[in-house]
Amino acid sequence: MKSVAKNQTCLMEIKRQGGEKRNMSYQLTKKQKAYLPVKRFLDILVCLPACIILAPFMLIFALAIKIDSPGPILFKQKRVGKNKEFFEIWKFRTMRTDAPKDMPTHMLNNPEAFITKTGKLYRRLSIDEFPQIYQCLLTNNLSLIGPRPALWNQDDLIAERDKYGANDVKPGITGWAQINGRDELEIDVKAKLDGDYVKNIGFMMDMKCLVGTVISVLKSDGVVEGGTGEMKKKGGM
Numbered sequence: 001m002k003s004v005a006k007n008q009t010c011l012m013e014i015k016r017q018g019g020e021k022r023n024m025s026y027q028l029t030k031k032q033k034a035y036l037p038v039k040r041f042l043d044i045l046v047c048l049p050a051c052i053i054l055a056p057f058m059l060i061f062a063l064a065i066k067i068d069s070p071g072p073i074l075f076k077q078k079r080v081g082k083n084k085e086f087f088e089i090w091k092f093r094t095m096r097t098d099a100p101k102d103m104p105t106h107m108l109n110n111p112e113a114f115i116t117k118t119g120k121l122y123r124r125l126s127i128d129e130f131p132q133i134y135q136c137l138l139t140n141n142l143s144l145i146g147p148r149p150a151l152w153n154q155d156d157l158i159a160e161r162d163k164y165g166a167n168d169v170k171p172g173i174t175g176w177a178q179i180n181g182r183d184e185l186e187i188d189v190k191a192k193l194d195g196d197y198v199k200n201i202g203f204m205m206d207m208k209c210l211v212g213t214v215i216s217v218l219k220s221d222g223v224v225e226g227g228t229g230e231m232k233k234k235g236g237m
Contacts, residue, residue: 026165032201039206043144046210047137054130061092061118061127068118071097074131078102079149082170086152087141090131094119102153126217132173145206146172147194157187164195176205179212 028036062073075093078086099114108114115123122128136142142149149171150157161167176197177190185193197205 026195026199028198028201035202038203039143042206043136046144047133050133051137054133058130061122061130064118065093065116069096069116078152079171080152080158080167081141081149082168084158084167089142089149090135092122092128092131094122094128102151129173136173141170143170143172145175145209146170147175147197148172148178157191160187160191161194164191165198166191166194169198169201174209174213176209179209179216182216
């Protein structure tokens, strides 16, 4: 009960902080609103065959996790969805079970110490995100393309996204910010890129994000253990 009350209080505070800024945030055009049902259809069109094709590989990935370390195969984490409603995101578990559950990776002193052997590979190739393809197909909490959902307690990112209306659209498995820096981006830059996506929501923008994601995953662009702004720190900037 205390945990539920704490979560509700946190959400109310997030909404209060963003309330005054909401009037200044971007509002979708009629054309963009008309695209949203098409966007959902495209999610299903892409995710359904992907789920079928990936099914045997998902079993192999799951088995590798069980062999590598004790604990569940899937990792479920509370995230902020459309209109700042909470939902649980699905991921392959890449960390030991004693890792802090609700702490952003960039806030851990030594994230490498918690990551499993399979986890390192899964994170580098974004295999840990594959269960979200099934989540996108089976639920209405997640889209294929959209701003990556923030942790429920990432108040700084949530508040910054309020400036751009990025909390008012459905989050995605990948998005504009993901192909333009991913882990290495600072909070304000990431939120601005999310806002750029919202302003340009449409078929062409989603295709750019989808193709860009494939290229970024193959090149492992922006994957930096330690999270937000870590590459900037390592570069001494």
